[in-house]
Amino acid sequence: MSSSALLSALALLPALSWAGEYRLTVDEVTIDTGDFRKQGIGYNGASPGPVLRFREGEDVTIHVTNNLDEPTSVHWHGLILPYQMDGVPGLSYPGIAPGETFTYRFPITQSGTYWFHSHSGFQEPDGAYGAIIIEPNGREPFRYDREYVVQLTDKHPHSGDRIMRNLKTSADYYNRQQQTVGDFWRDTREQGLAATLKDRLMWGDMRMMSSDIEDVQGFTGLINGKGPEQNWTGLFKPGERVRLRLINSSAMTYFDVRLPGLKMTVVQADGNNVQPVTVDELRIGVAETYDVIVQPKEDRAYTVFAESMGRSGFARGTLAPREGMLGEIPELRPAPLLTMADMGMAHAGMDHGSMSHGDMADMDDSGINHDDMAGMDHGSMSQGRAAELPADPFYAEGSGLVPQAYNDGRFLSYADLRAQKPLYEERKPTREIELRLTGNMERYTWSINGIKESDAEPIRLQYGERVRFKFVNETMMTHPMHLHGMWSILDVGAGQWNPVKHVISVAPGTTVYMETEVDAPGKWAFHCHLSYHAAAGMFRTVIVEGGPEGGDS
Amino acid sequence: MNRILNGLAAALLLSATTAAGAASGAGGQPGDPQQVTRTIEVVMHDNYFEPEQLSFAAGETVRLKVRNEGALVHEFNIGTAAMHEAHQGQMQMMVDHGVIRGDHLNRELMKMDMGGGHSMAHDHANSLLLEPGQEAELVWKFDHADQLEFACNVPGHYQAGMMGGIDVE
Structure with a gap:
């Protein structure tokens, strides 16, 4: 033959x-x-x-x-x-x-x-x-000796139905970090009565509070179903490369993840390989995944520590050479506070209660400029410190949410992500669709372009087009936007090397773009992956018309 | 611009120091092409080498023919784990200064005369820096194998496992 x-x-x-x-x-x-x-x-x-x-x-x-x-x-x-x-x-x-x-x-x-x-x-x-x-x-384009799933969640003692009822009754029901009368007097002492009053009135107009980072506090952070005391443990031999498959399955909570004493080399984001980038800490949005490789060389226990973004809780586990070993558990860092930047002062026509563009102009006239924002930022994170940080383009400038690594090292940014191998040929999008992320915190209504899903028309896409989505976050919360069925190509300005994801996190006061090759016919969901935001209406049906048979519904 | 040049100069001073150390620390020294006993091919992929283990006899001089079949820039560098770690700081600087750009090198910046006879050419005797599709050779005489590894020190690549072991018997 x-x-x-x-x-x-x-x-x-x-x-x-x-x-x-x-x-x-x-x-x-x-x-x-x-x-x-x-x-x-x-x-x-x-x-x-x-x-x-x-x-x-x-x-x-x-x-x-x-x-x-x-x-x-x-x-x-x-x-x-x-x-x-x-x-x-x-x-x-x-x-x-x-x-x-x-x-x-x-x-x-x-x-x-x-x-x-x-x-x-x-x-x-x-x-x-x-x-x-x-x-x-x-x-795979990387090597490791063993691997563990590290699946995070924010387990709450209340049922989901009960939490939603409570949020609808009172949006701050689970916010335990509200500013108190004591804070008011402290700020008055430090900043004077007029400035403090103005600050509180502005937040009131926004129907928000500067501590509105986590809607639902009072949870226990779990790793693979285990609470901090139950200490999920993964074993290693010193010198081995260990792949951790980080998954955030929380209802509402972003986690800042680190293993003190180890660097993490990020090799995948949302299941897709990325060019390896080595960091000290990373923030994982709700429903995202990151695969990281760590190489513990010492014969000792290393803590896996995941602090919630709002610092109201944490998950903890351990990597150790033997069962039963414990690493040090760090203290929770102070809770960040939102700043004027997170209010999205740049946006016209915001949907925050009664606040109109005219009101904002008025505020500018009364002398609130960028320099004064330091005064608004009366939290643990001073403006001066924030100013030293390398700017992360995926947060509003001066945002209280800009993350900082525990050891002043490198904190992963979306801007660091590059596809390991382009999935699609690079081409110009056929059109742009703007999605304003909107809501009213005090009424606990969440919507897209001011309309909640039950009142909205579906988004209709044509099979074969490449759509550019423009997310404009007009709320003060961070929204992890998840499109089903098709990839979300996050625009980090790297052209064909833009990373391919399934969740795009949009921080307050920011505009983020993603592109989608419309290659899957049918009816798909497109929503904020915070459970109670999706249920409140920050959700859209996407219908992809045309394409191969079986696509029509 | 001055700040950038200063940064580059600092990187160069660092690399000059390490390159000088490389000849004695990298398990051997640049070899005489006349003494080459065999040629070994190493292929760079995204992000791993093929093969991932090399063996030599003590005192052997070999020609290492390295080809980049990946879509990204890669390095082939002979050294100890500690040498690689030190070199990774310089490679990070080359990325930060725009010399290494993911899938290509900024050759103009590499050629630029930095004064004092320095440039960003990355022309260390114990290493090769290759763009996708490029091929180059390195002749090396192996003396000993104290924790010797070959590695790609483009940021993140070594950590992700783009390295291999070297035995010298």
Whole structure:
């Protein structure tokens, strides 16, 4: 047989493929954080559910059986698949009724770290989440000796339904860091009565408080289901490269993650390889994933410490050469306070209560300029210190939220992210769609372009176009925007090297662009991944028209 | 601009020091092409080497033929772990100053005369800095293997595992 004949014969064989079959049950479970026990929802009898390990090129079949007495759903977060398999009730399918089994079937066309969760009600905050690892077909552009999933969440003693009711009744129900009468007198002493009064009146007009960074405080941070006292531990041999697959499965909480004494080399963001960048600390938005490689060389325990962005809680685990070893647990750093920059003073036509553009002009006349903002910034983080920081273009200039590494080292910015390998050919977008992120904190309404999902028309995209989305955050909260079914190419100004993500975090007072190759027909969800913001209406249905058969709904 | 030049000068002083040390510290020294006993091919990918382990006899002089088949700039550098770590600081500076630009090098900046005979040419005897598609050779005489590694010190690459071990028997 000649070699060309052999090649032809090989070509006739079916491509090497895998077909895996998996089963998940959706169950009522007891969740024990070490701080409290509560009833919740899990998969295969536990929360978090199992780690599903797929392989690129595999055809998966997943049977999901609903053992709850209410409908459920499973969404495969970040996976590219037919929209009927995406698991969003009302868009992909009707959901899974109590006692029923739904069988998902789809090909795995990607690799990396992802996760899955319920897209029904508040089942995800109640515990219905798990991790997905997809092995690549070829070798990875990095090396490691062992790996761990580090899945973070913000477990709250209250059920999701109860939290939403409380937020609707009083938006500051869970804000324990409100400024007190004592703060008022302290600020009056330091800044004078007039300045302090003006500050408080301005925040009042904004229907916001400078401590509005985390809507829902009072949670226990978990790593892989374990509270700080329960101390999730991953073992290593000194000198090994350890890959940590960081996943933020929180309902509401951004975490600042570090391992004191170790540098982290970020090699993946949202499942896609990035050119490696070595940092001391990183901020992981809700629903994002980052894969990092650490190389602990000493024979000692290293703490995995994840402080919430608003410093109201933390998760803690340990990397150690042997079980039972403990690393030092750092103190929580002081809570940041939002500044005038986070109010988005640059925006006209803000949707903050009664505040009009005229009012802002008035404020400018009364002498509030950028220099005076230092005076507004009466928190732990002084303007002077912030001014020394390298500017992070993904925060408003002078923002109280600009992160700073615990050791004054390097803190990961979106601006550091570069795709390891471009996924799409670079081309000009066919059009731009502006999405203003809007809301009224005190009424706890959240919306896009001032309209909540229940009153909104879907966004209609044409198959084959490349759309540029312009996010303008007119609120004072950070919103992790998640488009289902298609990639979000974050514009960091690097052209074809722009990183490819599935969640784009938009800080207060900033405008962020992403582009999407519209290559997946059907009906998709596009929403803020903060559970209570999505439920309040910061959500859009996206309909992709045209394209291959099966796309029409 | 002055500040940038000063930064570059500082980087150069650092690299000059290390390059001088390299000849004695990198498990050997630049070899005489006449003494080469064999040629070994090393391929750079994004971001790993192939092969990832090299073995030599003590005193052997070899020609290392290195080809960058990746889409990013990579370095091939012979040294100890400590030497690589020191060199990584300089490579970070080359990135910060726009000399290494992800998928290409700013050759104009590399050629620029910095005074005192220095440039940003990265022409250390124990290393090669290659753009995608480039190929180059390095002749090295291996004496000993005290924690010797070959590595790419473009920021993040070594940490992500773009390195390999060297045995000298």
